[in-house]
Amino acid sequence: MSKILIVDDEADICLLLKKFFTKNGYEAQTASDGEEAISFLKSNPVDLVICDFKLPDYNGLEILQKIKIINSKIQVIMITGYSDVRIAVDALKKGAYDYVTKPLYPEEILLTVKNALAAEPKQVVSTANQKQKQRTPRSKKNAQADYIVGNSPQALNVQKHIELIAPTDMSVIILGETGTGKEYVAKSIHRLSKRKDQAFVALDCGALPEELAASELFGHIKGSFTGAIDDKEGCFERANGGTLFLDELGNLSYENQIKLLRVLQERYVRRVGGAKDLPVDVRVIVATNEDLKEAVREGEFREDLFHRVNEFSIELAPLRERGEDIILFAEQFLNKANEQLDKSVEGFDDKALAILKSHHWHGNLRELGNVVKRAVLLCQHKYIEDSCLPTELVHPENEEHSEIAINLNGGIPSSLKAVVEQAEKTAILEVLKKTNNNKSKTAELLEVDRKTLYNKIAQYDIDL
Numbered sequence: 052m053s054k055i056l057i058v059d060d061e062a063d064i065c066l067l068l069k070k071f072f073t074k075n076g077y078e079a080q081t082a083s084d085g086e087e088a089i090s091f092l093k094s095n096p097v098d099l100v101i102c103d104f105k106l107p108d109y110n111g112l113e114i115l116q117k118i119k120i121i122n123s124k125i126q127v128i129m130i131t132g133y134s135d136v137r138i139a140v141d142a143l144k145k146g147a148y149d150y151v152t153k154p155l156y157p158e159e160i161l162l163t164v165k166n167a168l169a170a171e172p173k174q175v176v177s178t179a180n181q182k183q184k185q186r187t188p189r190s191k192k193n194a195q196a197d198y199i200v201g202n203s204p205q206a207l208n209v210q211k212h213i214e215l216i217a218p219t220d221m222s223v224i225i226l227g228e229t230g231t232g233k234e235y236v237a238k239s240i241h242r243l244s245k246r247k248d249q250a251f252v253a254l255d256c257g258a259l260p261e262e263l264a265a266s267e268l269f270g271h272i273k274g275s276f277t278g279a280i281d282d283k284e285g286c287f288e289r290a291n292g293g294t295l296f297l298d299e300l301g302n303l304s305y306e307n308q309i310k311l312l313r314v315l316q317e318r319y320v321r322r323v324g325g326a327k328d329l330p331v332d333v334r335v336i337v338a339t340n341e342d343l344k345e346a347v348r349e350g351e352f353r354e355d356l357f358h359r360v361n362e363f364s365i366e367l368a369p370l371r372e373r374g375e376d377i378i379l380f381a382e383q384f385l386n387k388a389n390e391q392l393d394k395s396v397e398g399f400d401d402k403a404l405a406i407l408k409s410h411h412w413h414g415n416l417r418e419l420g421n422v423v424k425r426a427v428l429l430c431q432h433k434y435i436e437d438s439c440l441p442t443e444l445v446h447p448e449n450e451e452h453s454e455i456a457i458n459l460n461g462g463i464p465s466s467l468k469a470v471v472e473q474a475e476k477t478a479i480l481e482v483l484k485k486t487n488n489n490k491s492k493t494a495e496l497l498e499v500d501r502k503t504l505y506n507k508i509a510q511y512d513i514d515l
C-alpha cells in the first residue's frame with residue numbers, strides 16, 4: 052500500500068485529504084508544518100508527499116529540498132494558489148513531480164497522485180526501450196499521437212530542424228521558456244535517430260543538489276564519499292549507445308562543467324572515486340531556459356563547454372506566440388483528460404477558446420495542460436465554458452488592478468503579497484541599473500543566487 056504524507060497548516064484540508072486517500076486505498080498521514088513533516092520523513096518510509104507551498108515555517112522550495120535530501124525517490128506534489136503558478140513551475144524544476152492549484156478537487160489530486168506513483172522520480176527519467184502503452188482509443192480523437200507538431204510557422208520550422216538533425220550524432224541545445232516542450236523535442240530527436248532502440252536518459256541538473264551532480268552524471272565507487280554505500284552507474288553509463296538529455300544545464304557547477312567537457316571530448320567516463328576510464332558512446336542533448344551566452348560572458352558558464360554542446364540549436368517559441376497552436380494543444384490535452392478521467396467532454400465554447408488564446412501562459416504547455424485537465428474535471432456539459440477556467444484567466448484585470456494601485460504610490464494595495472512583489476521588482480530594477488544589467492553582480496548584491504534572480508526577472512517581466 053502506498054504511503055502518503057499530507058503537509059498543510061489548515062487542519063480541515065489535512066483531514067479531508069487524509070480521509071479521501073484512506074478511502075481510496077492509501078496509507079495517509081498528516082503534518083501541520085515543515086518541521087513536523089521532516090521529522091516524520093526521517094523515521095518513516097513515505098512514497099509521496101502532498102505539500103502546501105506556503106507553510107508557517109518553510110516555503111515549498113525549502114521543504115522540497117529537504118525532502119529530496121532525506122530520500123530523492125519520494126515524489127512531491129505541491130499545492131499552490133493559481134497566481135503562484137510561476138513559483139510552482141520553479142518547484143517542478145527543483146524536482147517536484149507536479150502541482151495542483153487551489154481550490155482543491157480531491158479527484159484531481161488523486162489522478163496526480165496515481166500518475167506520480169506510477170512514474171519514476173523526476174530526477175532521472177529513463178524511457179529506455181519502453182514499449183508504448185497499448186490503449187484502446189475511446190474515440191477517434193483519442194487515436195491521435197501524444198506528440199503534437201503544430202501548424203504555426205515556428206512549429207513547422209522546429210519540426211524541420213528536428214528531422215534534419217535527428218539522424219546525425221551532433222549535440223543539440225534546446226532553448227525555450229519553461230514548459231515549452233524541450234524534453235518532448237529531445238525525445239523526438241532520439242526517436243528519429245539511429246539510437247532509437249537504445250536508452251534515452253534524462254537528468255534534470257536543476258533538481259540536483261550540487262554534491263550529488265557528479266555522482267548522478269558519472270557514477271561513483273563505494274565509499275568515495277559519505278553516503279556512497281554501493282558502486283553506482285552514472286547517467287553516461289546508463290545512456291551508453293543512446294541519448295543523454297541534460298535539462299537545466301546552466302545549473303551545473305563550474306567544476307562539474309569541466310568534468311562534463313572532458314567526458315564529451317574524450318568519450319571516457321570515470322566514476323567519482325574510481326581509477327578506471329570507461330568508454331562511452333552517448334549523444335548529448337541539452338536544454339536551458341536561461342541565456343547561456345550571457346552566462347558565458349559573465350564567466351558563469353564555460354565557453355568551451357557551450358560551444359561543445361551548441362553544435363546545433365533549436366529554439367522553442369513561448370505558447371502565447373503560437374497563435375492557433377494553442378487550440379490544437381488544448382484539444383490534445385482535452386482528449387488526454389477525457390481518457391484519464393473517463394469523461395467525454397467534446398470541446399470548448401467560443402468564450403473559453405478566446406480566453407485560452409489570450410492568456411499569457413507563463414508556464415506554457417504545462418500550465419495549459421493543467422488548466423484543461425481541471426476544466427474537464429469540472430465540466431458538466433458537452434463543452435467547456437469559462438466558468439470551468441480559473442478566475443485568474445477569466446478576469447486577468449483583477450491581478451493588474453492590484454499592481455496599478457501600488458504603482459500609483461498612495462493607492463491602497465490589495466494584498467500583502469502584491470506589496471512584497473512590487474518591492475522586490477523595484478529593488479531588482481534599481482540594482483540592475485546600478486550594475487549595468489550585470490545579473491551576477493545584481494544577484495550578489497541582493498544576496499540571492501543567480502537562478503533565483505533569473506526566475507524573478509521572468510516573473511516580473513523585467514525587460515533588460
Ligand SMILES: Nc1ncnc2c1ncn2[C@@H]1O[C@H](COP(=O)(O)OP(=O)(O)OP(=O)(O)O)[C@@H](O)[C@H]1O
Nearest residue numbers: 197198199228229230231232233234235416417420
Ligand atoms: N509537442 C508536444 N505535444 C504534446 N504535448 C506536449 C508537447 N510538448 C510538450 N508537451 C506537454 O507539455 C509538458 C511540458 O513539456 P516538457 O517537459 O517537454 O517541457 P520543458 O520545456 O522541458 O519544461 P522545463 O523547462 O520545465 O523542463 C509535457 O508534460 C507535455 O504534457
